[in-house]
Amino acid sequence: MVFQKEKNNSPKHMIPIAKPYLTEEEAQAAYDTILTGWITQGPKVQEFEEKFAKYTGAKYAVAVSNCTTALHLSMIVAGIGTGDEVICPSMSYIATANAIKYVGATPVFAEVKPETYNLDPVDTEKRITDRTKAILIVHQIGMPGNIDAFQELCEKYNLKLIEDAACAVGSVYKNKKIGAHSELVCFSFHPRKVISTGDGGMITTNREDYYKRLRLLRQHGMSINDRVRHEASKIIFEDHVEVGYNYRMTDIQAAVGIKQLEKLDWIVAERRKIAAAYHEAFKDIDFISLPLESEGNYSNYQSFCVYLRKNCPVERNTLMQELLDKGIATRRGIMTSHRETAYRKFQENTSLPISEDLQDNSIILPLYVPMGREEVTYVIDTFLGMLTPKALVL
Known part of the structure; x- marks a missing residue:
């Protein structure tokens, strides 16, 4: 697995959720x-x-x-x-x-x-x-x-x-x-x-x-x-x-x-390498669910979303704030439009428990090109370390 390197990877250097790859x-x-x-x-x-x-x-x-x-x-x-x-x-x-x-x-x-x-x-x-x-x-x-x-x-x-x-x-x-x-x-x-x-x-x-x-x-x-x-x-x-x-x-x-x-296939391949690192790091944690691909269907990993099950030891918003304090930007799970002000009255009787649960208990982690090996490792180590001290040993 090969990542593009970046010089500054100290915790004081904010790792963004995403950024465009333009040269x-x-x-x-x-x-x-x-x-x-x-x-x-x-x-x-x-x-x-x-x-x-x-x-x-x-x-x-x-x-x-x-x-x-x-x-x-x-x-x-x-x-x-x-x-x-x-x-x-x-x-x-x-x-x-x-x-x-x-x-x-x-x-x-x-x-x-x-x-x-x-x-x-x-x-x-x-x-x-x-x-x-x-x-x-x-x-x-x-x-x-x-x-x-x-x-x-x-x-x-x-x-x-x-x-x-x-x-x-x-x-x-x-x-x-x-x-x-x-x-x-x-x-x-x-x-x-x-x-x-x-x-x-x-x-x-x-x-x-x-x-x-x-x-x-x-x-x-x-x-x-x-x-x-x-x-x-x-x-x-x-x-x-x-x-x-x-x-x-x-x-x-x-x-x-x-x-x-012209660069799209290369960009997707690089994004998939980062996603693969996340998958490998989180696959055995029983309170985390990861997005699943089926045979013949492949994601460009525009975003990488991690779902936290009920037995997760840390509340989602607390975890997001702690990651931000450590220099890692995240986003909440994908929005649900029926709960936005513009649609709330229009859809006041709408019940979508799966969608609501996914939004309320998911975190989108940083993923972009070029995201250096050091940055990927820092995100993984910091994220796991906040969930359980033992998880720091990779």
Whole structure:
């Protein structure tokens, strides 16, 4: 197991929960693009889209401003609107539910499976009604969801399937990269994600009609894009054929994204090494549960989540504070949207005990590239040492 080394690894040096891996190559790419004079959606965006589609195995990719806008546009092209219901996990960043509300539909929260933090197909089916129009699955913390099971449900009940793959770029389902298994898959390039363009998103699809409309909607519904008009030898006047949005990605972001994409498999491999070290260190502790992968399904480990069972000798929040005091940043378990203020009244009768328990008793540990061997060891030793003094002897 080989980690990138960092010089400063004293306890006074704060180990962050995450940070983007950006190098001089990305800076040079952004610099070169700025000097071309074409800095908004243009040739670099098209290049990034083509390379991203090829990487995921999808026919098409559409770059947008972030994953929330990707989800919003996916709802629109899937035909979801006022009066419809969309089943999704509450255990996800609130943008998942918000995108459903943006089109006037109602999010119906379902339970997750504790070993993967992903939507439970059995509980989901129980919540299907005659108003259900779609299922929005989330590949939480990079762990692949059960796409096949949800495709079967969607076929059975004539529903649309949308994948929130915000955390899952580079993850693998059934030995194939996530991005080409269903009709609409949404990715994020936020700095907390495995690759970043500062912010930004991508939608992959195998449907040409979705591809064309997504491109239209992201740019105000404009019938002729800027590149066509710029390169034309005759005067062209555009038409705005429907109400659209300004959800474009810039060429500066896309230039960075192209360089990030080139490194993605290496970044995922490095993240998996760190995750493997955590797994090895914590696997035999009876009051800790770790995320589980199944054969053919591999996580990019966008985050590493540790669940503390009832017999854990230290309360979760106390443990987080003690780690912070020792220079180690952590985060609470994945949020549950139905308990946020914006959804509390709306979902006041919602009961999701598994999701709530996972949020209340989980800790997300630092994981990023390059995270040095010394940092990984310090996190492990400090974490185990706070649970039991004997655990310090590794």
